[in-house]
Amino acid sequence: MSEPSASTTPTKSIGFREFCEFNEQTFSRLRGTNKWTKHYLDSKSHEPPPSSSPLEISLVIEDQGEGEPRHWSLFVGHENEAGHVYQVTGDAEFMKYEPSNGPVDISLSPTSFNVYNLAQLTEQQARVVQQLAEQECPPKAQNRQAVVENCQGWTLRVIHNLAEMCIIPIAKYDMASSMLQPV
Template sequence: MNEYPPADIPSQTRGLREVYQFDGRTFHRRKGTQDWIEDQPEAESTCPPAEFPHLYLYLVQEEQGPGEPNHWALFLADKNEPDYGYVHQVTGDAQYMTYEPSAEKVNIYDAAITSNVYTLAVVSKDQAKAAQLVKQVAGQEPPPRAEDRKSVTENCQRWTMRVIAKLVQGGLSCLRNLE
């Protein structure tokens, strides 16, 4: 187990992560976990700096029954309420799924979809535009459907991947995997 951060070095909360800097190095961990992970220097990035992010887009996963694939959804949260935000997901049987966004902000931990959480985008500018883009793209992406069970080719995972690809095409191009 890492002994970081030293007791006199405060950490900052950024979304579902805690971050601290010490001796020119940056460390992070998912809130509620013990081990700190040192950030590795990234290759030259064209993304704007995210020192003061306002909006986080997460891929969240929920473990399902034995032998079943994880349920995937997108979660959009504001920096001031990192545990509360909007879920964008499709639900139902893989033969007939429906888009079911949360109408109100939900607590990500109460939503029971936090087996795994991955940060996809950190938005420091135009957060209202980014939130609208996520809502628009997710709402327009057709949920998986099939004529019968034998014809099923997609589930919530593929739908989520299609939404992410369209978000990149729509300008949300600074996707990051920070977990």
């Protein structure tokens, strides 16, 4: 089967995928990869088939203001679909747990810096992620000088708990630990 060439075929990005038309067929690939696969569409709706991709948990890292540490959160969803965000927000002296109220399309975030896939999940494991995030205490401090943790530390604690339960590989916890920025 002949595949499209990245240098000569125009592409369209949707979420974390690129799409193109080549020889009257549609192909797709993950952004940043080279392998194209034939993309099959439902002949009635001309929409991609529903969730053929696995449920995943990802570490989402977003830029904040200049000189500020990046914001970290966890995202649970299927590739190229809206999902649930688990995060803490606010000033590092008094952060609060603030999950998304409903499904969120993180690919539309203007502040996204990077997304790291941590693991594939079952529906039951996704519920465990939600429970652990709800139970993990947000960072608090008596004053600015006493701040020792922010959203990154909270997210890392949740990842650690998931690694201890073998939901996320310990290597992914180690990867996230190595990216932790000073508070």
